[in-house]
Amino acid sequence: MKITKDTAVTLRFKVLDAQGRLIEQSSEPSVYLHGGYQNTLPKIEEALEGKEAGYSVTLALEPEDTFGLRDESLVRVIPKSEFPPGVKVGGQLQGVTDRGEPHVFHVMKIKGPEVHLDGNHPLAGKSLRFGITVLGVRAASAEEIAHGHVHGEHGHHH
Numbered sequence: 001m002k003i004t005k006d007t008a009v010t011l012r013f014k015v016l017d018a019q020g021r022l023i024e025q026s027s028e029p030s031v032y033l034h035g036g037y038q039n040t041l042p043k044i045e046e047a048l049e050g051k052e053a054g055y056s057v058t059l060a061l062e063p064e065d066t067f068g069l070r071d072e073s074l075v076r077v078i079p080k081s082e083f084p085p086g087v088k089v090g091g092q093l094q095g096v097t098d099r100g101e102p103h104v105f106h107v108m109k110i111k112g113p114e115v116h117l118d119g120n121h122p123l124a125g126k127s128l129r130f131g132i133t134v135l136g137v138r139a140a141s142a143e144e145i146a147h148g149h150v151h152g153e154h155g156h157h158h
């Protein structure tokens with residue numbers, strides 16, 4: 001079966017940086033609903049359109065096509081005294097952007113009395129390579145299409 005709109009695609013992926021260093025590797029297969037449901041990156045859908053189980057590809061993608069460019073207005077330094085207790089380097093906290101929108105910030109480092117926060121996606125601004133192997137393709141159910149995501153094994157549970 002070919003990957004077309006409203007198919008459930010099971011795949012295994014890994015993410016490498018531009019130098020080929022491994023950043024992330026799926027430990028379990030993941031599954032997404034193909035056809036513009038924003039379950040995965042549009043460039044990945046584009047590359048997989050019309051392909052079948054067994055297809056394998058490495059995509060070199062620019063930040064514009066993955067997690068976006070970095071936004072330096074999302075980099076913050078706050079006094080340690082304003083820092084909520086219990087949050088550590090590597091943790092996250094809820095804040096607001098300059099436009100007052102809620103936004104998640106990552107705690108990058110604590111330096112003396114200052115806490116450095118970064119609200120960018122950790123992979124923002126990076127050129128990445130995605131190694132993708134298609135493990136299976138099936139037709140999505142009417143319910144999955146209505147919900148815009150896949151149910152069942154490796155899918156959405158609710």
Ligand SMILES: [Zn+2]
Pocket residue numbers: 144147149151156158
């Ligand atoms: Zn659902």
